[in-house]
Amino acid sequence: MLNNSQYIEKLRSSGLRPTKQRIKICEVLFNTHKTFHFTINELVKRISKSTNDKISLATVYNTVHAFKNKGYLKEIPINSDQSYFDTNTSHHHHFYDETQKDLIDIDDADVEPVKINTRIPGKKIKSVEVLVKVEDDKS
Amino acid sequence: MLNNSQYIEKLRSSGLRPTKQRIKICEVLFNTHKTFHFTINELVKRISKSTNDKISLATVYNTVHAFKNKGYLKEIPINSDQSYFDTNTSHHHHFYDETQKDLIDIDDADVEPVKINTRIPGKKIKSVEVLVKVEDDKS
């Protein structure tokens, strides 16, 4: 929830040139209090709804990957069909609604810390993520 | 760890015809005490190493999906590049070694039950899976 000059500052300080395409993508991704999940195709639709200037698909891919590498987006592995991204970069887990094909955050306060009583020698843990698959309860 | 006539019986009782291709794929997948993880490409290589008869790629895909639908294989979402499958169909979690790009089972006994203190109304939980990403510890 920043204004354009703040996006410009953030991009610049990340070593990314604040081009008009990147600023527009920032607006679409971050100009909201609610975080959300998206696929590249959904993002392209959101962008074209909110501007008349066309941004090429390649630029959307490049920008999303740049933002992911800078830590402004997370990639969530759900299935092999398509990449899901998350504007919520804090540590949290997910419900995946297989009926609606919808990804829903689980507040970290609602999950007891996951305790794993084994390690792999020489490896350090980067992340621990829980995916809870749900479906319609017709009972 | 069954013999061919047992695979034939299992296939037949699953409503799948025990063709020679399916029996060969059963051998490659299940003729071992250790379970393992694989991509379709890796499976195709294993098959061609263990037989002179060629099995077409389409048949491998069809068979893997049939086995997955029957519950003889699980699909593990790791990234969007490729599907990973698991011959271990019991409930368990995974380490994913990002350096080696290797998937490793975590024994269910080594993970405290994951407690999620929230639900989605009208939805029932199908699975709860933990993915622990690890990398080389150079410290």
Place this chain on the structure above:
DNA sequence: TTCTACATTATAATAGTTCTAAACTGTTGA
């Protein structure tokens, strides 16, 4: 304003996966 490194773009290429439709084969039951 000019220069340059970086960014954008359209398009082609790639890779994983699914579809198609013709040929083939395991099974059934006459």
Place this chain on the structure above:
DNA sequence: TCAACAGTTTAGAACTATTATAATGTAGAA
């Protein structure tokens, strides 16, 4: 036993998400 049928295999085409290419454009420094 064996013809008939339904299910299976197959090669290849099609499809879709993603990445690479390379020419053009432009933001920002000087």
